[in-house]
Amino acid sequence: MQRYNPIKIEKKWQNKWYDSDTFKAKNKTKSPKFYVLVEFPYPSGDGLHVGHCRSFVAFDAIARKKRMQGFNVLYPMGWDAFGLPTENYAIKRGVHPALVTKKNTDNFKRQMKSLGLSFDWSREINTTSPQYYKWTQWIFVQLFKKGLAYKDKISINWCPSCKIGLANEEVVSGKCERCGTKVEKKEKEQWMIKITKYADRLIDDLNLVDYQERIKIQQKEWIGRSEGAEINFSLDDFNEKIKVFTTRPDTLFGCTFLVLAPEHQIIGKIKSKIKNWQEAEKYIKQAKNKSDLERMENNKNKTGIEIKGIKAVNPANNEKMPIFISDYVMLSYGTGAIMAVPAHDERDFEFAKKYNLPVKEVVLSDGNKSILINSAQFNGMDSKKAKEEITKSVGGKKTVNYKLRDWIFSRQHYWGEPIPMVFCEECARRHDPGQGWHPVPEKDLPVELPKVKKYQPTNTGESPLASMDKWVKVACPECGGNARRETDTMPNWAGSNWYYLRYCDPKNNKKLANEKILKYWLPVDWYNGGMEHTTLHLLYSRFIFKFLWDIAAVPKQIGPEPYKKRTSHGVVLAEGGIKMSKSKGNVVNPDDVIKKYGSDTLRIYEMFMGPFEQMIPWDQKGIVGARRFLEKIYNLSEVKRTAVKSDENFKKLLHKTIKKVSEDIDLMKFNTAVSSLMEFANAWQVSQNTLGKDDFADFLAILSPLAPHLTDELWERAGFKGFCGDSKWPKYDSKLIVEESVLIIVQVNGKVRDKIKVGYNIGQKEAENVALNSSKIKGIIGGNQIKKIIFIPNKLINIVV
RNA sequence: GCCACGGUGGCGGAAUUGGCAUACGCGAUGGACUCAAAAUCCAUUGUCCGCAAGGGCUUGAGGGUUCGACUCCCUCCCGUGGCACCA
DSSP: OOOOOHHHHHHHHHHHHHHTTTTOOOSSOSSOEEEEEEOOOOOOTTOOOHHHHHHHHHHHHHHHHHHHTTOEEEOOOEEOOOSHHHHHHHHHHOOOHHHHHHHHHHHHHHHHHHTTOOOOGGGOEETTSHHHHHHHHHHHHHHHHTTOEEEEEEEEEEETTTTEEEOGGGEETTEETTTOOBOEEEEEEEEEEOGGGGHHHHHHGGGGSEEOHHHHHHHHHHHTOEEEEEEEEEETTEEEEEEEEESOGGGGGGOOEEEEOTTOTHHHHTGGGOTTHHHHHHHHHHHHHSOHHHHHHGGGSOOOEEEEEEEEEOTTTOOEEEEEEOTTSOTTSTTSEEEEOTTTOHHHHHHHHHTTOOOOOOEEEETTEEEEOSSGGGTTOBHHHHHHHHHHHTTOEEEEEOSOOOEEOOBOOSSSOBOOEEEEHHHHHHSOTTOOEEEOOGGGOOOOOOOOSOOSOOTTSOOGGGGOHHHHEEEOTTTOSEEEEOOOBOOTHHHHTSHHHHTTSTTOSSSSSOHHHHHHHOSBSEEEEOGGGTTTHHHHHHHHHHHHHHTTSSOGGGOSOSBSEEEEOOOEEOTTSOOOOTTTTOOOOHHHHHHHHOHHHHHHHHHHSSOTTSOEEOOGGGHHHHHHHHHHHHHHHHHSOOOSSOOHHHHHHHHHHHHHHHHHHHTTOHHHHHHHHHHHHHHHHHSSOOOOHHHHHHHHHHHTTTSHHHHHHHHHHTTOOSOGGGSOOOOOOHHHHSOSEEEEEEEETTEEEEEEEEETTOOHHHHHHHHHHOHHHHHHHTTOOOOEEEEETTTEEEEEO
């Protein structure tokens, strides 16, 4: 008997698969389509990580099973290759980032192939290839034309180490997500994208899709819609008004002061009347110097200053009240001013306590009802109704606010898509100020990244492209005069915004993808990715899809959402439950595992290690369990598959296993799918029976999505035709699942006392008889009176005495 | 602080959604094979009492509902992730 030698077997089948068209998705077939998508990786120099493998292998199993079930499956792969690590490497070694990228993607591809993943490599894409980013740029131009891309001088999050502006999403507790350096504020002209215009749809359309609940909740919270009202407070002796945003207009009678954000523009207008201006100005300056992080840290100890000499008037009761400036109010949210109701807001209460301000209770809550008090004609009104009524009575306006901000789209780096815009001063002068920006004509796209000598960002915060005079100077597409190119590049989210569209038609040079083909493949049926992308890539790409849908760049029939279903996998941790990181030296390289145990073993182990959605520590010792399982199957297949017909009981177990594996793969319960296959193998080993030929084929078929190399090898040795992966997914026979006899639990007072074997579906009377006749049960009941008997068919009988 | 998820043997984890808790795997112990080791195979493996038959206890803690609770309800503790002065 030969020994199981995965190295030999696996190489052989990988060659056969990739030389044939077996994983190729057809753009037109009679069979139903199924589009399985996993997030494409950033090809780092470290190579593939066992964490990547987990999601790739899981969805490879899903893709393979769907193919066997008769679907025309698209399971593509590509490279999200723009990004800082490659640029940093290029800076250090003086190698062009494109060369580094090529090296890395080659390595990733080799690793993926060595895992036997069933990607359709004929559709491979790379965000850094000009043929691809031509369309990333094209999308930007469309955004600009529709007024959704605009340039604005804003205070951005600036990482002094990376020398790059960061989106809010890339700042984690005041620090740069990438390098951990404390983020600073910097005023800069940036391209912005109006994602806020889509805020409502991004929330509401979540109802149309099948995403894991945790994903929907996180997106909703990130967008942060809150409904409320804007109410104007007039100023005593002054022809100015302060507009506040509140979600609690019902508490207006309890408002005892106003608070302005230090940057609020009205302060300048009323400056002359402020008696303590010097003091106030000092406070404002201090507040401006604080970073967001410092502001946040002070959240227990609020500071502020009253502006003396001016009072605001409460529109509800005409009472005069003081106005404060405090940095606990943010300029960027709502109107930058609030009405403070210390009785019903914790933050206002803290502030009121510190500055000795009155607290006036106006809403009485008792259980599930909230009734207004101390609110004149509104007394006794339900607070929900009062929100509407009070807003109306003071001439307020119902409004909605979002936490979501517009998306900062400029980066000051070399290794990204050039923003295809040209600025013409001549045009700017002729039109109104601020204009002068023109998109590069679509026929001139892509704007290719020029070769530069140095890849470092400049100290002035400009991209290295800015120093390339030859490239920067260009004729104005409008007037033909002297103009300059935009030298900033796009963030690395730009390429991943729409990549799943490109897989449908990756070589199209006329459109981002052909409409008919898009209509066939979209929406993506199942998209899996990391939880960390929920408020980044997933949100951005939903937004961009909606935009493309609005301008009819993608067919209307697809509907407003690109992904039907979204799930996410748990992170693979290092042994001991800590994060795998290069600096800790605990990163597991799949190459090493494959070399030692084989890729089917790695695949099985990654699926078996624990629930797919949960994070899970790597266990080097545990891998041998997966290897032993495959060896067992290999050996059994050599000696125990010769029968014409399987034993009936054995066949039953097989059909139960078919049912379990079929259901579990669909539910991503890969760990229990593997364990049921192990149970089958154990039973096979212990039994004296051999497995019949057809049943053997069925067994290989249900194992093949998880261990495709081994099953194809055994398939061939058994004399079956073609690839096992091209065979039909077996259907279980429901008659075989049903037991003829079942073991019924007999309980006395809820405690298990006996187990009896009875016929399937026997009635209560019959079961009672058998149970009461058991000598064990008789002994336990003794002379006690039977009060009640509970009977659950085919499961249990409980005698209460 | 708020939201989400989780807490089950020495370890990773199962449990048809209210019906045998600890499947499957790792590890451990003993045995077979071997000159020996590895590999493999067999047996045992939640815990306590007991020579044994057998019995008690056990799913983070406490309470409740129920004939019956890992599962449902209430109170609390711990861990992970996200948000966080968002008015």
